[in-house]
Amino acid sequence: MPRRDTDQPGARVPRPPTIADVAAAAGVSRSAVSRSFTEGASAAPGTRAKVLAAAASLGYRPSAIARSLTTRRSHLVAVSTVRLENGFNASLLQALALGLDAIGLRTLLFPIAGTSADADPSLDEILRHRVDAVALLATRLSSRFSAQCASAGVPVVLINRTARDGATSSVTGDNVGGARRIAEFLVAGGHRRFAFLAGVEDSSNSRDRERGFADALREAGGPAPLRAAGRFDRVASSKAVRRMLAAPEPPDALFCANDHMALAAIDVARREFNLAVGHQISIVGFDDAPTAALSGIDLTSFSQPPEAMAGRAVAALAAVLADPARPAVHETVAGELVVRGSARLPAAGLATTTDGRRLWVGGAVSSFRAP
Amino acid sequence: MPRRDTDQPGARVPRPPTIADVAAAAGVSRSAVSRSFTEGASAAPGTRAKVLAAAASLGYRPSAIARSLTTRRSHLVAVSTVRLENGFNASLLQALALGLDAIGLRTLLFPIAGTSADADPSLDEILRHRVDAVALLATRLSSRFSAQCASAGVPVVLINRTARDGATSSVTGDNVGGARRIAEFLVAGGHRRFAFLAGVEDSSNSRDRERGFADALREAGGPAPLRAAGRFDRVASSKAVRRMLAAPEPPDALFCANDHMALAAIDVARREFNLAVGHQISIVGFDDAPTAALSGIDLTSFSQPPEAMAGRAVAALAAVLADPARPAVHETVAGELVVRGSARLPAAGLATTTDGRRLWVGGAVSSFRAP
Numbered sequence: 001m002p003r004r005d006t007d008q009p010g011a012r013v014p015r016p017p018t019i020a021d022v023a024a025a026a027g028v029s030r031s032a033v034s035r036s037f038t039e040g041a042s043a044a045p046g047t048r049a050k051v052l053a054a055a056a057s058l059g060y061r062p063s064a065i066a067r068s069l070t071t072r073r074s075h076l077v078a079v080s081t082v083r084l085e086n087g088f089n090a091s092l093l094q095a096l097a098l099g100l101d102a103i104g105l106r107t108l109l110f111p112i113a114g115t116s117a118d119a120d121p122s123l124d125e126i127l128r129h130r131v132d133a134v135a136l137l138a139t140r141l142s143s144r145f146s147a148q149c150a151s152a153g154v155p156v157v158l159i160n161r162t163a164r165d166g167a168t169s170s171v172t173g174d175n176v177g178g179a180r181r182i183a184e185f186l187v188a189g190g191h192r193r194f195a196f197l198a199g200v201e202d203s204s205n206s207r208d209r210e211r212g213f214a215d216a217l218r219e220a221g222g223p224a225p226l227r228a229a230g231r232f233d234r235v236a237s238s239k240a241v242r243r244m245l246a247a248p249e250p251p252d253a254l255f256c257a258n259d260h261m262a263l264a265a266i267d268v269a270r271r272e273f274n275l276a277v278g279h280q281i282s283i284v285g286f287d288d289a290p291t292a293a294l295s296g297i298d299l300t301s302f303s304q305p306p307e308a309m310a311g312r313a314v315a316a317l318a319a320v321l322a323d324p325a326r327p328a329v330h331e332t333v334a335g336e337l338v339v340r341g342s343a344r345l346p347a348a349g350l351a352t353t354t355d356g357r358r359l360w361v362g363g364a365v366s367s368f369r370a371p
Numbered sequence: 372m373p374r375r376d377t378d379q380p381g382a383r384v385p386r387p388p389t390i391a392d393v394a395a396a397a398g399v400s401r402s403a404v405s406r407s408f409t410e411g412a413s414a415a416p417g418t419r420a421k422v423l424a425a426a427a428s429l430g431y432r433p434s435a436i437a438r439s440l441t442t443r444r445s446h447l448v449a450v451s452t453v454r455l456e457n458g459f460n461a462s463l464l465q466a467l468a469l470g471l472d473a474i475g476l477r478t479l480l481f482p483i484a485g486t487s488a489d490a491d492p493s494l495d496e497i498l499r500h501r502v503d504a505v506a507l508l509a510t511r512l513s514s515r516f517s518a519q520c521a522s523a524g525v526p527v528v529l530i531n532r533t534a535r536d537g538a539t540s541s542v543t544g545d546n547v548g549g550a551r552r553i554a555e556f557l558v559a560g561g562h563r564r565f566a567f568l569a570g571v572e573d574s575s576n577s578r579d580r581e582r583g584f585a586d587a588l589r590e591a592g593g594p595a596p597l598r599a600a601g602r603f604d605r606v607a608s609s610k611a612v613r614r615m616l617a618a619p620e621p622p623d624a625l626f627c628a629n630d631h632m633a634l635a636a637i638d639v640a641r642r643e644f645n646l647a648v649g650h651q652i653s654i655v656g657f658d659d660a661p662t663a664a665l666s667g668i669d670l671t672s673f674s675q676p677p678e679a680m681a682g683r684a685v686a687a688l689a690a691v692l693a694d695p696a697r698p699a700v701h702e703t704v705a706g707e708l709v710v711r712g713s714a715r716l717p718a719a720g721l722a723t724t725t726d727g728r729r730l731w732v733g734g735a736v737s738s739f740r741a742p
Contacts, residue, residue: 076479076500079480081465081468084455084461084462084464084465085458085461085462085465085661087456087458087461087662090455090456090458090461091455091456093455094452094455094456094482097452097480097482098482098484101481101482106479106480106481106496106500107479107480107482108447108477108478108479108480109450109468109477109478109479109480110472110477111465111468111469111472111478113469125477129447129477263665266665266666266667267665267666270666270667271666290456291458291662291665294634294637294638294662294667294668295637295638295641295642295667296637296641296665296666296667296668296669297665297667297668298667
């Protein structure tokens with residue numbers, strides 16, 4: 001969403017978005033916007049999804065309309081969260097809560113402490129609070145919980161995760177495509193020994209990113225990457241990277257399955273092995289979390305835009321609430337490989353955006369050259 | 372709370388905390404713990420507060436007991452949040468949500484987008500969801516909202532903020548004491564030109580930190596600090612610091628009212644003024660957010676422990692729910708000045724903790740020496 005910061009007295013208060021702004025952003029008529037927010041009114045599912053995504057990203061609040069929309073409902077969405085010390089997860093939660101708020105839904109937080117036994121929100125509680133839907137943010141969906149929600153008639157949307165069976169709607173970044181892009185970038189940069197730092201082992205994100213990375217390396221004629229698991233956790237990541245870098249033939253290119261683990265990797269490389277990150281070792285993350293852009297971090301990372309992901313998830317939730325029989329959807333939000341100082345650059349394939357970011361856009365795929 | 376990360380299959384699952392662990396941590400008997408979790412049972416308010424704080428920080432879940440505790444209630448606490456891109460706010464929200472969860476209360480999130488008009492959660496909604504209490508995290512309490520909640524009988528606790536009238540319970544870090552310590556540290560380090568980067572102008576935190584900083588500088592015989600406002604926002608902070616550093620006599624010591632603004636200050640000093648932070652300019656923050664410890668940031672900062680603050684807030688909420696007539700309490704959680712590379716060190720007064728952190732513990736107060 002656009003950043004608005006007008007707490008200071010006297011600061012200019014931006015005009016709140018109107019129905020016309022939403023119509024323009026969604027590329028539909030005003031009456032289509034109005035119909036999209038009126039339960040029972042005819043609106044094509046695709047149109048409604050576009051309108052809700054635009055409304056969420058603009059922060060449009062159809063207050064009275066939204067309130068009357070679903071009077072038989074609790075207006076509550078159970079949202080599970082985990083590891084808010086990971087800045088990307090915090091951004092995603094903020095974008096989701098604001099997006100739900102914009103269409104009159106309220107976030108009921110189920111924080112996950114990290115023990116697998118506690119990973120599912122309590123179904124008892126979900127039923128007691130009569131939540132309209134469940135959104136799982138970066139947490140695993142157990143088949144038991146999925147079946148319980150289905151039999152209770154509570155729709156579930158996964159954000160930044162997918163379920164194995166495909167029966168649950170999901171919104172993710174471009175896990176496979178992004179990881180492939182990273183592999184191609186590192187091959188083009190002339191690296192020799194590749195490594196992958198996995199997240200939690202049963203995370204679909206980590207699995208998909210590992211697959212994309214290993215597939216693209218193989219296709220370029222490169223060696224299979226070394227592998228260790230950092231479990232999306234700082235301490236576990238430090239330990240895994242320490243072991244990798246102490247090996248006789250340490251990697252010169254390390255792809256970490258998210259930025260949070262890449263921060264730990266940078267710390268270990270610098271502080272314990274005295275390596276110049278971006279010169280003696282290249283480290284790449286996934287998320288493009290806010291910390292990645294800081295001067296002392298300067299992390300190359302494949303982006304996942306939290307506002308776009310949250311907007312799609314809000315639209316998916318609204319769609320399934322309007323039509324409970326709607327089949328599951330799986331949405332992939334595109335990202336970009338944002339190039340900074342933590343990884344050696346290829347000679348070609350770079351582009352600078354109008355807002356000053358440098359991207360790697362690739363080109364002809366490079367082949368791995370054996371040392 | 373202790374970090375537990377056992378998502379990986381086969382990882383050792385730590386034993387969940389027992390009533391005995393809580394009793395030991397709180398320094399009370401097991402039966403006192405049990406009484407503290409039983410509504411109507413006799414437990415001294417001080418004891419109950421200690422027990423609930425210990426339970427929250429250990430992640431103790433008295434499931435069945437907690438559920439039966441307050442059957443006439445909704446078990447919902449409305450929690451307002453703002454700026455989760457600030458890692459300290461995200462940590463505080465996580466600790467609070469886990470602490471509430473541990474005593475059977477559920478977090479209903481009211482995200483604040485940043486426009487002052489939207490700063491109060493909607494009282495309509497709070498009443499409609501029949502929330503038991505309201506916790507405002509790092510957001511301003513308007514006197515209108517405060518009066519509305521009082522007349523509706525909904526208790527309010529402020530976290531990381533205080534209200535002007537003192538009638539609303541609050542939990543804060545040691546704003547005045549921490550800022551005084553920072554001033555003494557910078558004077559002892561031989562700095563000459565001091566500056567303060569304020570947050571949102573009507574924030575009690577920013578006001579209290581400014582007061583402590585200016586008072587201690589004056590008492591040491593130093594000059595009044597320069598001043599600019601960064602409004603707790605990255606873009607506004609960058610602009611304010613850019614202007615300060617471009618002045619004919621730029622500061623050599625900059626205290627930012629929180630770490631989030633200090634990150635922006637470090638970026639501007641390095642990237643736009645090519646300054647060696649910690650040598651040519653000293654930059655100090657407040658929060659000791661997780662980012663402060665990263666190798667490329669290495670920010671000296673006065674700590675606010677989120678788990679301890681959340682634990683006290685949960686105890687305050689539980690106490691007021693048990694006894695609505697309880698007078699407002701104002702708690703200050705102690706912190707430490709954690710010394711890293713972003714500020715020049717004084718010759719004396721440093722100490723190293725058993726976990727390897729370096730603190731400035733001061734000693735004889737230094738006097739400012741004019742250049």
